[in-house]
Amino acid sequence: MGSLFRSEEMALCQLFLQSESAYTCVSELGELGLVQFRDLNPDVNAFQRKFVNEVRRCDEMERKLRYLEREIRKDGIPVLDTGENPEAPMPREMIDLEVKFEKLENELKEVNSNAEALKRNYLELTELKHILKKTQVFFDEAMYPPNLPYDQDVYFDDEERVNLLTDSSLHQLKHIGFVAGVILRERIPAFERMLWRACRGNVFLRQAEMDDPLEDPASGEQVYKSVFIIFFQGDHLKMRVKKICEGFRATMYPCPEAPADRREMAMGVKTRLDDLNTVLSQTQDHRHRVLVSAARNIRAWMMKVWKIKSIYHTLNMFNLDVIQNGLIAECWIPVANLEDVQLALRRGTEKSGSLPAILNRLSTHEAPPTFHRTNKFTKAFQTLIDSYGVATYREINPAPYTIITFPFLFAVMFGDVGHGIIMALFGGWMVWREKPLAAKKTDNEIWNIFFGGRYIILLMGLFSMYTGLIYNDIFSKSMNLFGSSWHGVYDESTIEHNKELILDPGNREQYSQTPYPFGLDPMWQLSTNKINFYNSYKMKISIIFGIIHMMFGVILSVWNHRFFDRSMNIYCEFIPQVLFLTCLFVYMVFLVFHKWVWYGALGTVSQSSSCAPSILITFINMVLVKGYQDHEGEDCSPYMFAGQFGIQRFLLIVALLCVPWMLCVKPFLLHRNNKRRQLVTQANGGEGMVEEGGEAAAAAAAAAVTEELHDMGEVMIHQGIHTIEYVLGSVSHTASYLRLWALSLAHAQLSEVLWSMVLQIGLTSGGEGGSGGIVMYLIFAFWAFLTVAILVLMEGLSAFLHTLRLHWVEFQSKFYGGTGYPFVPFAFETILDQAENAVVEQ
Amino acid sequence: MNMKICGPKCSLCCTLISAWGIVQLGIMGILFWVRSPAFIEDLKIDDSIMHPAEVDIHGNAKRYLEAMDDSFHTIALNCWIAALLYIVTLFLSGWQLWVNNRISA
Numbered sequence: 001m002g003s004l005f006r007s008e009e010m011a012l013c014q015l016f017l018q019s020e021s022a023y024t025c026v027s028e029l030g031e032l033g034l035v036q037f038r039d040l041n042p043d044v045n046a047f048q049r050k051f052v053n054e055v056r057r058c059d060e061m062e063r064k065l066r067y068l069e070r071e072i073r074k075d076g077i078p079v080l081d082t083g084e085n086p087e088a089p090m091p092r093e094m095i096d097l098e099v100k101f102e103k104l105e106n107e108l109k110e111v112n113s114n115a116e117a118l119k120r121n122y123l124e125l126t127e128l129k130h131i132l133k134k135t136q137v138f139f140d141e142a143m144y145p146p147n148l149p150y151d152q153d154v155y156f157d158d159e160e161r162v163n164l165l166t167d168s169s170l171h172q173l174k175h176i177g178f179v180a181g182v183i184l185r186e187r188i189p190a191f192e193r194m195l196w197r198a199c200r201g202n203v204f205l206r207q208a209e210m211d212d213p214l215e216d217p218a219s220g221e222q223v224y225k226s227v228f229i230i231f232f233q234g235d236h237l238k239m240r241v242k243k244i245c246e247g248f249r250a251t252m253y254p255c256p257e258a259p260a261d262r263r264e265m266a267m268g269v270k271t272r273l274d275d276l277n278t279v280l281s282q283t284q285d286h287r288h289r290v291l292v293s294a295a296r297n298i299r300a301w302m303m304k305v306w307k308i309k310s311i312y313h314t315l316n317m318f319n320l321d322v323i324q325n326g327l328i329a330e331c332w333i334p335v336a337n338l339e340d341v342q343l344a345l346r347r348g349t350e351k352s353g354s355l356p357a358i359l360n361r362l363s364t365h366e367a368p369p370t371f372h373r374t375n376k377f378t379k380a381f382q383t384l385i386d387s388y389g390v391a392t393y394r395e396i397n398p399a400p401y402t403i404i405t406f407p408f409l410f411a412v413m414f415g416d417v418g419h420g421i422i423m424a425l426f427g428g429w430m431v432w433r434e435k436p437l438a439a440k441k442t443d444n445e446i447w448n449i450f451f452g453g454r455y456i457i458l459l460m461g462l463f464s465m466y467t468g469l470i471y472n473d474i475f476s477k478s479m480n481l482f483g484s485s486w487h488g489v490y491d492e493s494t495i496e497h498n499k500e501l502i503l504d505p506g507n508r509e510q511y512s513q514t515p516y517p518f519g520l521d522p523m524w525q526l527s528t529n530k531i532n533f534y535n536s537y538k539m540k541i542s543i544i545f546g547i548i549h550m551m552f553g554v555i556l557s558v559w560n561h562r563f564f565d566r567s568m569n570i571y572c573e574f575i576p577q578v579l580f581l582t583c584l585f586v587y588m589v590f591l592v593f594h595k596w597v598w599y600g601a602l603g604t605v606s607q608s609s610s611c612a613p614s615i616l617i618t619f620i621n622m623v624l625v626k627g628y629q630d631h632e633g634e635d636c637s638p639y640m641f642a643g644q645f646g647i648q649r650f651l652l653i654v655a656l657l658c659v660p661w662m663l664c665v666k667p668f669l670l671h672r673n674n675k676r677r678q679l680v681t682q683a684n685g686g687e688g689m690v691e692e693g694g695e696a697a698a699a700a701a702a703a704a705v706t707e708e709l710h711d712m713g714e715v716m717i718h719q720g721i722h723t724i725e726y727v728l729g730s731v732s733h734t735a736s737y738l739r740l741w742a743l744s745l746a747h748a749q750l751s752e753v754l755w756s757m758v759l760q761i762g763l764t765s766g767g768e769g770g771s772g773g774i775v776m777y778l779i780f781a782f783w784a785f786l787t788v789a790i791l792v793l794m795e796g797l798s799a800f801l802h803t804l805r806l807h808w809v810e811f812q813s814k815f816y817g818g819t820g821y822p823f824v825p826f827a828f829e830t831i832l833d834q835a836e837n838a839v840v841e842q
Numbered sequence: 843m844n845m846k847i848c849g850p851k852c853s854l855c856c857t858l859i860s861a862w863g864i865v866q867l868g869i870m871g872i873l874f875w876v877r878s879p880a881f882i883e884d885l886k887i888d889d890s891i892m893h894p895a896e897v898d899i900h901g902n903a904k905r906y907l908e909a910m911d912d913s914f915h916t917i918a919l920n921c922w923i924a925a926l927l928y929i930v931t932l933f934l935s936g937w938q939l940w941v942n943n944r945i946s947a
Contacts, residue, residue, distance in 0.1 A: 477880045492903045526882065756883070763917050764886035772916065773923025780867060780924060784859050 004400045008334045010368035015329040016358040025348030027088040033827025036332040039317045049316040058309040064101040088307035119217040127182040132266045134208045134227040183250035185224045204231040371823035388808045389818025407459040413743035413799040417468030418475040424461025430454035476751040478522035486523040506601035538741040546737025553814030572666035576658035583655040611636035622648040662723040733810040758783045850942040856935035863928035871921035885913040
C-alpha cells in the first residue's frame with residue numbers, strides 16, 4: 001500500500017550484474033531513482049577502489065569544463081538552459097568527450113597565450129609611439145633652451161644667435177648621450193631623486209605624462225605611465241643611468257637622434273600598430289567564436305560528466321564476483337517498485353547486449369530505511385516532521401494530519417483577517433508562479449525557505465482568515481456583517497452623567513437574546529472589558545483543542561502497537577493512558593462545556609453567572625479530594641450538577657489506579673513470560689544434559705537467567721520513565737497549549753497598538769482642507785510597512801515556531817518513535833541538483 | 843520615457859504598497875462616509891465638546907453628534923484624497939517597474 005499513513009515496505013535485494021552491462025544498468029537505475037545502494041566496500045580507501053581511474057578521468061573532464069565555463073562567463077556569453085536531460089553516455093563515448101574537451105582546452109589556452117603576447121607587443125609599440133611624440137618636444141627645447149636670458153644688451157640678431165647656438169649646441173650635443181623610456185607615473189619622484197643623488201646632479205631628466213592609460217597585459221588593468229628622457233655626458237654616467245632605469249623597472253627604447261629618423265620611425269610604428277590591431281581583433285573574434293560554439297553544448301556536457309562520475313562512484317560500492325565475472329550489489333528497493341526496477345535492469349542489459357541481470361530478494365534483521373512517497377504538496381509537511389526525527393520503519397506517519405492541524409493551530413495564534421489575506425496572497429502568488437520561480441536557481445537561503453514552504457504559507461493564510469472571522473478581527477477592527485445583538489438603550493442624561501455603562505445580557509432590550517451568528521459580536525471590540533471576555537474564551541478553547549490533539553496522539557499509538565505485534569502494550573500502556581487522560585482532562589473539558597451551557601444571564605439565581613463556580617478551583621479540589629459543606633438556603637451551589645462529588649471521587653480513583661497499572665503490569669507480564677520460557681528451555685536443556693555436555697547447557701541456562709534479570713531491571717527503569725513522562729507530561733502539556741491563548745492575545749494587542757499609535761495619528765490629523773489627506777498618505781505607508789514587518793513576519797515566525805513545538809513535543813510524544821533513517825535513492829535528479837547548487841554558490 | 847528613478851526592489855515595494863493603499867483607503871473612506879461605529883475611537887472631536895464644562899444635556903448631546911458627523915465626513919475625504927495620491931504613486935512605480943524590467947531584459 002503506497003500512502004502517507006505509514007512508510008513504504010522496503011526489500012533488501014542482491015543484484016548480480018555482468019561486467020559489460022553493469023554501467024548501463026546503473027545508468028538506468030539512476031534515471032529511475034528508486035534504489036538505495038549499500039556500500040559493500042566501506043573499509044576500502046578511495047584510491048584502492050576498482051574504478052578509481054575512471055573517476056579520476058571524470059574529475060579531469062570536469063576541471064576542463066569548469067575552465068571553459070569560466071572563460072565563457074568572462075566574455076559575457078549567455079549559457080542556454082534548454083532544460084534537456086541527456087542520458088549518461090556509454091564508456092566509448094566518454095573517450096570521445098575526453099578528446100573533445102582536451103582539444104577545446106588546448107585551443108583556448110593557445111589563443112589566450114597568443115593574445116597575451118600580442119598585447120605585450122602592442123603595449124611596447126604604443127609606448128614607443130608616445131616616446132617619439134614627447135621626445136620631439138624635449139629635443140626642441142634642448143635646441144632652444146627656454147631659460148636663456150634675453151637681455152637687451154645681449155641681443156644677437158637671429159642669424160647670429162642661431163648660428164652661435166647651433167654651433168655650440170651641436171658641439172655640446174655630440175658629447176651628450178641620452179636615454180628615453182617609459183616608467184610608471186607613481187615612481188617618477190623617487191626615480192628623479194635617485195638619479196640626482198647617484199649622478200651627483202650631472203644628469204638632466206625631462207618627463208612628460210601620457211594622457212591615456214595603458215593596459216597591463218598580465219593583470220589586464222589600466223595604468224598611467226610617463227615618458228622620460230635623461231641627458232648625460234660620458235659612458236660612466238650612461239651605465240649608472242641604465243642601471244637605475246632597470247632598477248625602477250622603466251622600459252627603455254632606442255630613440256634616434258635626428259628628427260628625420262624619428263619621423264620615419266614614428267610612421268613605421270604607426271603601421272605596425274595598425275597591423276597589430278587587426279591581428280588582435282581577429283584573435284579575439286576567433287576566441288569568441290570558439291567560446292560561443294562551446295557555450296551551446298556546455299550544459300549538456302556538464303550533466304553527462306556528472307552522470308558518468310556518479311555511476312562510477314556507485315560501481316565502486318559493488319563487490320567483484322571473480323567466478324562469474326560480474327558485480328554484486330546490495331540495495332534497498334521499495335517493494336511496490338520491484339517491477340519497475342526489473343524493467344530498468346532489462347533495458348540496461350538490452351542496451352549493452354549481454355546476459356540479463358539477476359535481482360534476488362534477501363531477508364534481513366536490519367532496519368530498513370524509511371521511505372514516504374510524497375508529492376510537491378505533502379513534501380513540505382513531511383520535511384517539518386522529518387526535521388525532528390525520521391519515522392521508524394513502518395511507523396505511523398504524523399505528516400498527513402499535520403497538513404490540517406499545523407495551519408489550524410497556527411491560525412488560532414495568528415487570527416486576523418487582514419494579516420491572513422496578506423499571507424494567503426503571498427503564498428498564493430508563489431504557488432501560482434511555481435514553475436518559473438523554481439527554474440530560477442538562487443542561493444538566497446531565505447527565499448528558498450519561503451519558496452519551499454509555499455503550500456504551508458498558503459494554508460496558514462487561509463486558515464488565519466477563517467480564525468480572523470471567528471475572532472472578528474481585521475487589522476484590529478471588527479466587522480459587523482450580521483447586525484450586532486447588543487443595543488444601546490440609555491438616554492442622554494444617563495450618558496452625560498456616567499463615564500461607563502454596562503449592557504446587561506439578561507435585559508431583553510439591551511441584548512437581543514440571539515447571539516451573533518458567526519464569530520464574536522462586533523460590539524466587543526469597542527467595550528472596555530473586552531480582554532476579560534476574550535481571555536476566558538481563548539483560554540478555554542486552547543485547552544479544548546489541546547486535549548483533543550493529545551487524545552488523538554494517544555489513539556494513534558494503537559495502530560503502532562497492532563502493527564508491531566505488541567498487543568501487550570495495548571493492555572498495559574494504551575488503555576491506562578486513555579483512561580488517565582479521560583478521567584482527568586476530558587472531564588475538565590466536559591466541565592467547560594457544561595458551564596457554558598448551564599449558566600446564563602436568564603434563569604434562576606443559582607444559574608446566573610455570579611454563581612458559576614471556577615473550573616480551575618473545582619479541578620484542584622477534585623484532586624485534593626476536598627468536599628464542600630452544604631449550606632442550607634444559599635442560592636449558589638459549589639457543584640455544577642448533581643452527584644458531582646461522587647463522580648469526581650470515582651474518576652480520581654480510576655485515574656490514580658492507572659498509574660501503577662502503567663508502571664507495574666507490563667514488567668510483571670514480561671517477567672512471567674520469561675520464567676515460562678526459561679522453564680521450557682530448562683526442560684529441553686535437561687534432556688540435552690544427558691546427551692551432550694551438560695555443563696554447556698547449564699551455563700547457557702544460567703546466562704539466560706542473568707540476562708533476564710538484567711533485562712528486568714532495564715524494563716522496570718524504562719517503564720518507570722515512560723510512566724512518569726506520561727503522567728507529568730499530560731499535566732504540563734495541557735498547560736502548554738495555553739500558548740494558543742497567549743500568542744493570540746499578544747497578536748491582537750500588537751495590532752491594536754499599531755493602529756492606535758500610528759494610523760490613528762494619520763486619521764485624526766489635518767484641518768478642514770486636504771492636508772489630512774497628505775498626512776494620511778505618508779502615515780499609511782509607514783503603517784503598512786510596520787504591519788508586514790512586525791505583525792506578519794515577526795509574529796508569523798513566532799506562531800510558526802510555537803505550532804511546530806506543539807506538534808513535535810506535545811503531540812508526537814504520545815505515539816512517535818522517530819528513530820529511523822531516511823531513504824536516499826541513487827537518482828540523477830538529486831545529484832544534478834546538488835552539483836548545480838554547488839556551482840551556483842561559487 | 844526610460845528614466846530610472848528607483849531600482850527594481852524599490853519600485854516593486856512601492857507598487858505593492860500603492861495597490862494595498864488604494865484598496866484599503868478606498869474601503870475605509872466608504873466606511874467613514876456611512877459613519878460605521880467600528881471607527882468611533884478614531885474620530886477627532888474637540889476637547890470642549892468631548893468634555894463640556896457646562897451641564898446642558900440636550901445641547902451637549904446635539905453638539906457631540908454634530909462633531910461626530912463632521913469628523914466622519916472629514917476623515918472620509920482624507921482617506922479618499924490619500925487613495926487618489928496612491929493611484930498616482932501606483933502609476934509612477936508601475937512605470938518604474940516597467941523601466942527596470944526593460945533594462946534587465
